[in-house]
Amino acid sequence: MKTDKQLQQDVNAELQWEPSVHAERIGVEVKDGVVTLAGQVDSYAEKWNAERAAQRVAGVRAMATELKVHLDGLSARTDSEIAASVENVLEWTTVLPSGAVKVLVEGGWVTLSGQLDWQYQRQTAADAVRNLMGVTGLSDQIKLAPSVSAAAVKSDIEAALKRSAVADAKNITVAVDGGKVTLSGTVVNWAERETATHSAWGTTGVSHVTDKMTVAY
Template structure:
């Protein structure tokens, strides 16, 4: 079990190792395994990469974000320009149905809404606009339409878990209510946790995944 001091050093080292992040601008605090990232970054995608870098570190129990995006003069754009760019790139994203996603931009913060059939489509929409110049944040409110029965969804998720992580599948319980999936049980790393959630989100008809899994090192 890492001490808070060791965990802080590991997170700082991971931030320095991540080329998309200016680590010197980000402060790291740790208390009881909960990591807080603070400071100012030059873009939303840098903030996003810093979050992912911290999550990669073994021993992180939870992550709190207190980073702010401060755009340079060259990085600033009007909301209308950002909205137009977002609509164009969404239209060119092959994974998305035509005109399925609506875009709202306020103060550089981009909100996506609409309906899709699969979680990967929902994720593809957010991924496609994350790197746009001038964006200070992305709120993904796209809904996944349920298309399968609860019994089929539960069966598909459990089968996927067994294929990908046989040992861990036995320790993870899957509960399905409508199109909402709750995962509980124990996992031994963030990678295993992400695998279980990915298995759930990769099933057609899943609209929401609640992570009640416990991380045990």
């Protein structure tokens, strides 16, 4: 098991390795395996990439983010300009039904709502918005419509975990209530945890996934 100092060094190294992040502006603190990122970034996309980079490091049990998005004069945009850009990019995204996603912008923070059939559609919408100029944050409130029985959802998720070769799939418990899925148990790293949640979201009928899994190194 890594010490907090070793984990801090590894997270710093991963941030330095990530080309989309200005690592010198980001401070890293670690206590009992919990990583805290603090500092200032130039865009919401950079903040997102810094968080993802830290999560890739083996030994990270949890993460807190105190990164602030600061936009300079060239990047700053009005809420109406951002809203127009978001609506345009969503309209040009072929996997999204026209008008299915609603957009609200306040202080540069974008909230997406509405209803879609699949998680990959919801993820596509969020990915399209995240990199737009002027965006300071993103709330994904898009709902998914359940369409199959709880028993079928549970069976499909467990089969998907086996196909994905999750090493500790037997240690992951899948609980289903309507279209809501709760994953609990232990995984060996963040990548395995992400595979498990991706498998759950990729199952027809899932409208919400709660991740209660813990990383046990």
